[in-house]
Amino acid sequence: MVAAYFLLPLDLFGPHRPSVSWTVFIAALTAVAVMLLGQIRGVLAERRDIRPGVTIPLLVCLSVLVFSAGYFALAKHPGEFAGLYTRLDALYFTMVTLATVGFGDITAQGQAARLVTILQIVYNFVFLTAAATSLSQWLRERAGERARSKGGA
Template identity: 80%
Template sequence: MSPSGGGRGGWVWPVGAAAAMVAGYFLLPLDLLGPHRPGASWTVFIAAMAVVAVLLLRQIRAVLAERRDIRPGITIPLLMCLSVLVFAGGYYSLAKHPGEFVGLETRLDGLYYTMVTLATVGFGDITPNGQAARLVTILQIVYNFVFLTAAATALTQWVRDRAGERARSRTGS
């Protein structure tokens, strides 16, 4: 298996990385954040989202510049996964504030709410009642439109380009 993720078995480490991120989400001491440390909570959330956004933008730019030294087929999905987990952690921590959310009590609830919002399904079983919860939900929707849509588009373009290259190499064109 190559570290770049190519070749046979190249999917093992990205799947392991995604599993480690999910495990980290469920194991990190997120209870240290919340209403008793609002400054730290907001700082961690904003810093994490900013770092992931910058990393996504770098990948998008690299795909558009057709750079060959990157692996967007691995990096972009992992960054998208990390985006979901950061929002889920933010929701979980924010739900510790009285009156912010109805129905969001566990980390799984936070992950579920993030996915429902990302998918624009909105079942209504978890609702953001407080102003901060509504603000973070709005931020996630904007983040989804701007960063995740651009990342998915770049990833699609990269896959299409690689498929075209492989088809041309098989036909000898």
């Protein structure tokens, strides 16, 4: 996924196609959120046909890359970001925001950049926290099952 992020033609997005850029960003983020919610619901319902140990980490990674691609496209708008010029800068800013570190070397200056940054923070709190909680619950349940099966054997 990371290789695809660096190879995709993200230059198709940006100020010359704002409606396409926003539509693709919102659609991708919504799709990832829906898939995360499906995994979370599956863990809560204790469904055996899902694989949250693989799927949730991949969806979290995809969430990061969607935000990163959005930041990269948005940085092409004059005045939106200071210090964000490359895909690596965008990925770095996404990770710094996700980790709530905020070094300040890249800053959201425009209203759209600040809106997307706020959206990422809310998304992190709601979806990624719920996904991480579900994943840890699933892992605890699997560990408990293994312990019981070894103890009963």
